[in-house]
Amino acid sequence: MGLTRTRFSAEPPPPARPRCPWTPPEVRLVSLQRWMQAVVVHPGTTERALRASPAATYLKPGRLETVLLPSRALTAAQRIAIYQEMYPLRMRDALASDYPGLEHFLGEKFGDFVAAYTKAHPSMGYTLNRLGDHVPSFLGRQRQLRSRGFLKDLARLELAISEAFDSEEASVLQAKDLEAIPPAQLGRSRLVTVPSVRLIELAWNAGDYLDTVRDENHQHPKPRKSQSFVAIVRRKYSVYRFRVSQAAFLVLSDLKEGRTIEFVVQRALARQGSRRASAEDFSGWFRSWAAEGLFSGVRKFVKK
Numbered sequence: 001m002g003l004t005r006t007r008f009s010a011e012p013p014p015p016a017r018p019r020c021p022w023t024p025p026e027v028r029l030v031s032l033q034r035w036m037q038a039v040v041v042h043p044g045t046t047e048r049a050l051r052a053s054p055a056a057t058y059l060k061p062g063r064l065e066t067v068l069l070p071s072r073a074l075t076a077a078q079r080i081a082i083y084q085e086m087y088p089l090r091m092r093d094a095l096a097s098d099y100p101g102l103e104h105f106l107g108e109k110f111g112d113f114v115a116a117y118t119k120a121h122p123s124m125g126y127t128l129n130r131l132g133d134h135v136p137s138f139l140g141r142q143r144q145l146r147s148r149g150f151l152k153d154l155a156r157l158e159l160a161i162s163e164a165f166d167s168e169e170a171s172v173l174q175a176k177d178l179e180a181i182p183p184a185q186l187g188r189s190r191l192v193t194v195p196s197v198r199l200i201e202l203a204w205n206a207g208d209y210l211d212t213v214r215d216e217n218h219q220h221p222k223p224r225k226s227q228s229f230v231a232i233v234r235r236k237y238s239v240y241r242f243r244v245s246q247a248a249f250l251v252l253s254d255l256k257e258g259r260t261i262e263f264v265v266q267r268a269l270a271r272q273g274s275r276r277a278s279a280e281d282f283s284g285w286f287r288s289w290a291a292e293g294l295f296s297g298v299r300k301f302v303k304k
Helices: 029-041 046-051 061-066 076-098 100-120 131-140 148-166 175-179 183-187 206-212 246-256 261-270 281-291
Strands: 189-193 198-204 225-235 238-244 295-300
Touching: 029 046, 029 076, 046 061, 046 076, 061 076, 076 100, 076 131, 076 148, 100 131, 100 148, 100 206, 131 148, 148 198, 148 206, 148 225, 148 238, 175 281, 175 295, 183 189, 183 261, 189 246, 189 261, 198 206, 198 246, 206 225, 225 246, 238 246, 246 261, 246 281, 261 281
Parallel strands: none
Antiparallel strands: 189 295, 198 225, 225 238
8 A cells, every 4th residue: 555646845954063163184073973974864966965064064075085085996975975875775774674564554655755754854873773763743744645644653653662672671570479469558559660661542543554564465454543552562572562441551551650559540440431440450450461561560659
């Protein structure tokens, strides 16, 4: 399933950094790093990249060989061109790794999306792990984009999966450990969720679509409005996601925010409609969530 005649609008690029003084041929390391980044991330030809601002702010194009020597086979410009021409491919690979569902849905238009997104949000760190952090908000601004709401939800779900995978490892509370705590003491305590836990409320069938991405023989569902509540957690080196009811989602959200179990239970019982939990729900929920590895421990409530 792809998009037709879709153009992605990028935000204006970051303003040029102020001129950093240097004395040729010696260029300060920080200026050299900023110059190289400006050249590498610039779209178009390497010649244009070398002459464009902010690269020219740090180094005039005619002085390229004062910081980069030619090799036996390549000129200085050709050497820097290797990095500049590889940049779009690296960005595409990084975003496709974190957003396989988005790549699958956009099809041939995924390259246009990568170009527009990385122009608005160029890689600024030493790692590409967090390159795609702004994808959901970026898609939300694409008013001309077909199925924008669905794509934003799909990106939110895939970003949560990526964040869960990159989270710190933590010990897991076992169900038997939870059951061994006296009820009165447990009620005054807080359940600590593991760092990887993510809770996502979706308005579209993004989860159903993501389930079919790796199965090319499966019929992929068309975007449609469908509310769902998803819990995500990493166990060892795998990320798991599962649906929960709205009532369970609200309980998990309160627990993740550090509220006491007693407060969470009372609040859940007082809600109305599908948001309300029954007294019988909690033992099953806590046992299931502990088995899923959602909690790392119990912390006593200390009143300040």
